[in-house]
Amino acid sequence: MSLFDLNGRVAIITGGNGGIGLGMAMGLASSGASIAIVGRNSEKNKTASKKLAATGVNVIAIEKDVTNDSAGTEVATEVQNKFGRIDILINNAGSNIRKRPEDLSLDEFRWVQDTNLTSAFVFSQAMYPHFKKAGGGKIINIGSMYSLFGGPVSTAYSVSKGGIVQMTKSMAAAWGTDNIQVNAVLPGWIDTELTRTAREQIDGLYEKQLARIPDGRWGTPEDHAGIAVFLSSNASNYITGTAIPVDGGFSISG
Numbered sequence: 001m002s003l004f005d006l007n008g009r010v011a012i013i014t015g016g017n018g019g020i021g022l023g024m025a026m027g028l029a030s031s032g033a034s035i036a037i038v039g040r041n042s043e044k045n046k047t048a049s050k051k052l053a054a055t056g057v058n059v060i061a062i063e064k065d066v067t068n069d070s071a072g073t074e075v076a077t078e079v080q081n082k083f084g085r086i087d088i089l090i091n092n093a094g095s096n097i098r099k100r101p102e103d104l105s106l107d108e109f110r111w112v113q114d115t116n117l118t119s120a121f122v123f124s125q126a127m128y129p130h131f132k133k134a135g136g137g138k139i140i141n142i143g144s145m146y147s148l149f150g151g152p153v154s155t156a157y158s159v160s161k162g163g164i165v166q167m168t169k170s171m172a173a174a175w176g177t178d179n180i181q182v183n184a185v186l187p188g189w190i191d192t193e194l195t196r197t198a199r200e201q202i203d204g205l206y207e208k209q210l211a212r213i214p215d216g217r218w219g220t221p222e223d224h225a226g227i228a229v230f231l232s233s234n235a236s237n238y239i240t241g242t243a244i245p246v247d248g249g250f251s252i253s254g
């Protein structure tokens with residue numbers, strides 16, 4: 001078996017119907033994994049499923065809001081019943097409310113944590129027994145540059161993405177002897193629906209960030225396919241608890 005072969009493996013990608021999640025799902029599909037994507041929007045689910053199925057792998061789309069307490073166990077049961085095993089979980093679903101701390105309501109703060117952080121905890125916990133049954137597993141949590149930095153309108157988001165990194169380390173420490181590797185990916189500035197909204201809200205954002213990216217361009221969802229395959233495959237079997245930037249050098253540039 002090649003180091004990067006994912007034939008016979010089953011992957012769940014929350015928020016896999018668009019943006020970075022779909023970029024990662026396409027990477028896993030190109031290495032042969034069966035794919036389950038999870039998202040709220042049925043039209044986006046349908047379009048993404050077609051694109052993934054065109055690569056020749058098995059695909060299901062599950063219409064679900066990851067902030068529901070039971071979403072993790074419901075998705076795990078559906079995927080286990082459909083494919084007979086679960087090997088890979090990518091906790092990618094995420095959102096943002098950009099407000100200064102003094103303007104952020106408690107409900108808004110909680111909503112961002114529920115979407116970006118609590119859902120990743122709930123889904124990881126729900127997959128644990130299935131990974132144990134399969135003899136191991138891979139979890140990839142999606143952080144951000146805001147796992148490292150703060151910003152005037154990113155209090156809720158930075159808390160959730162900082163938490164993602166600490167949760168990654170703690171679950172990696174807990175589940176290493178179960179042969180479960182848990183890692184985080186920290187995307188830089190990536191052109192998706194999420195950042196298109198940010199660019200509408202913050203004047204000059206595109207140019208300002210571009211000026212600090214050594215690779216000289218914003219990233220794309222497709223830039224995340226390789227790291228998804230690497231962290232899901234045997235190639236990364238002794239790598240756990242890390243947080244790897246996919247940012248064209250943004251985080252090391254002054």
Ligand code: NDP
Pocket residue numbers: 014015016017018019020021038039040041042044045064065066067092093094095115116142143144145186187188189190191192193194195
């Ligand atoms: P998009 O807005 O393009 O995609 C977000 C995805 O998450 C969609 O598939 C959406 O599907 C899904 N989603 C959001 N909320 C929920 C929910 N409650 N339940 C189920 N699915 C949900 O954003 P990106 O691709 O940019 O973001 C993906 C991840 O990457 C996020 O965690 C984000 O924080 C992170 N990130 C993005 C960066 C960027 O520059 N773009 C930089 C750093 C991190 P649906 O609407 O159908 O529910």
